[in-house]
Amino acid sequence: MTAIVNQPHPSIDKASIQKLVTTFYGRAREDELIGPIFDRAVHDWDHHIAQITEFWAAIILKTGGYDGRPMAPHLKLNLKNEHFDRWISIFEQTAHEIFPEEAAIIFIDRAHRIANSFEMAIATQAGEIASTRHLRRPL
Numbered sequence: 001m002t003a004i005v006n007q008p009h010p011s012i013d014k015a016s017i018q019k020l021v022t023t024f025y026g027r028a029r030e031d032e033l034i035g036p037i038f039d040r041a042v043h044d045w046d047h048h049i050a051q052i053t054e055f056w057a058a059i060i061l062k063t064g065g066y067d068g069r070p071m072a073p074h075l076k077l078n079l080k081n082e083h084f085d086r087w088i089s090i091f092e093q094t095a096h097e098i099f100p101e102e103a104a105i106i107f108i109d110r111a112h113r114i115a116n117s118f119e120m121a122i123a124t125q126a127g128e129i130a131s132t133r134h135l136r137r138p139l
C-alpha cells in the first residue's frame with residue numbers, strides 16, 4: 001500500500017482537478033479566516049484557478065504545465081499555523097467529496113507535505129525552527 005501516493009488514479013484527470021480547485025476556492029474565499037487573505041492578494045480569479053489547476057496537474061499527472069515558484073508568495077502573506085490548518089481542513093473536505101478515498105489521499109498527502117515545507121520556510125525566514133505539523137496519513 002505504500003506506493004499508492006506515487007501513482008495516479010483513474011479518477012484523476014484535468015477535469016476532476018479543475019473541479020477540486022474550483023470547489024476549494026469557492027469555499028476558501030467564503031471562509032472568514034482565510035477568505036480575506038485571498039481577497040487581498042488575488043485579483044484575477046480565473047487566472048488563479050487555472051494556475052492552481054496546472055500546479056496540481058503538474059504534480060499529480062506530471063503534465064509539466066506549471067513552472068512557477070509556489071513558495072515565494074506565501075513568504076509575504078504573513079501566514080500563521082491557524083491559516084494553514086484552515087486551508088488544509090477545507091482542502092481535505094473537498095478532496096474527499098470529489099475523489100474516491102484512494103485518490104483523495106494522494107492530494108491530501110501532497111498538500112500536507114507542501115504545507116509543512118511552507119511553514120518551515122516561513123519559520124526559517126523569521127529566524128525560528130519549525131517541525132512538521134501536518135502528518136502524512138497512514139498508508
Ligand code: HEM
Nearest residue numbers: 034037038041055068069070073079083084087111114115
Ligand atoms: C494558509 C494557507 C494558504 C493561503 C492563505 C494561501 C494563499 C495564497 C495566495 C493569496 C496566493 C496568491 C499569491 C499572489 O498571487 O500574490 C497563493 C498562491 C499559490 N498557492 Fe497558496 N496559500 C496557502 C497554502 C497553500 C498550499 C498548502 C499550497 C499547495 C499545496 C498552495 C499553493 C499555491 C500555489 C501553487 C500558488 C501560485 C504561486 C505562483 O505560481 O504564483 N498554497 N496562495
